[in-house]
Amino acid sequence: MTHVTIVTSLKALLTRDFIWTDEVACSAAAAQLAHALSGGLHAGGSVFIELHGTLGAGKTTFTRHFLRSLGVQGRIKSPSYAVVEQHDLPSLVIQHFDFYRFNDPQEWEDAGFRDLFAAPGLKLAEWPEKAAGLLPQADLHIHIHPQDDDTRRVSVHAYSLVGQDALAALPTLQDLKTVAAASLEVPSHG
Ligand SMILES: Nc1ncnc2c1ncn2[C@@H]1O[C@H](COP(=O)(O)OP(=O)(O)O)[C@@H](O)[C@H]1O
Numbered sequence: 001m002t003h004v005t006i007v008t009s010l011k012a013l014l015t016r017d018f019i020w021t022d023e024v025a026c027s028a029a030a031a032q033l034a035h036a037l038s039g040g041l042h043a044g045g046s047v048f049i050e051l052h053g054t055l056g057a058g059k060t061t062f063t064r065h066f067l068r069s070l071g072v073q074g075r076i077k078s079p080s081y082a083v084v085e086q087h088d089l090p091s092l093v094i095q096h097f098d099f100y101r102f103n104d105p106q107e108w109e110d111a112g113f114r115d116l117f118a119a120p121g122l123k124l125a126e127w128p129e130k131a132a133g134l135l136p137q138a139d140l141h142i143h144i145h146p147q148d149d150d151t152r153r154v155s156v157h158a159y160s161l162v163g164q165d166a167l168a169a170l171p172t173l174q175d176l177k178t179v180a181a182a183s184l185e186v187p188s189h190g
């Protein structure tokens with residue numbers, strides 16, 4: 001009997017590449033993306049972002065800057081131990097997942113992850129490949145590639161119209177440091 005494996009590779013609606021020269025640039029990119037998604041999220045929308053990259057690539061760092069820009073105050077813990085950390089804003093619930101230690105599909109049901117994904121709000125997932133087959137289709141995939149000189153090459157893929165609009169709205173950040181300097185002049189929520 002012939003066994004046929006069907007591989008479905010979904011095509012991104014839009015892909016853009018960026019360079020984060022340092023963490024300040026990462027923070028600027030996070031602020032720009034937060035700005036692009038904030039209106040829809042605070043109006044009750046749902047967005048799911050997958051963060052891809054090796055250990056130490058900057059997935060948690062990006063998420064911290066992103067959540068700060070959305071208005072999260074206080075400590076933003078890495079969910080690497082608890083798998084998920086929840087942040088509550090007045091008009092937005094945020095679930096930050098790290099599936100690095102996730103290896104039992106039964107936990108998906110038992111821990112209520114299905115319900116968390118079914119609810120509106122923002123979800124971010126580090127190591128989404130460890131929960132492949134369980135996660136819904138993401139709006140954006142962010143791939144962070146550390147370079148030898150500590151900069152990060154970043155590819156962002158949009159798989160939904162919401163993701164496409166947000167990604168298209170990001171300025172062409174040739175020199176992210178300029179944008180970073182400008183965004184740091186805006187009074188922070190913290
Ligand atoms: N350009 C950059 N963008 C993001 N993080 C950077 C950058 N350069 C250096 N870093 C550092 O790399 C580390 C990334 O760690 P972390 O965010 O915990 O990675 P991950 O969650 O992907 O395992 C942090 O210490 C951060 O300060």
Ligand SMILES: [Mg+2]
Pocket residue numbers: 059060061078080098126
């Ligand atoms: Mg992390």
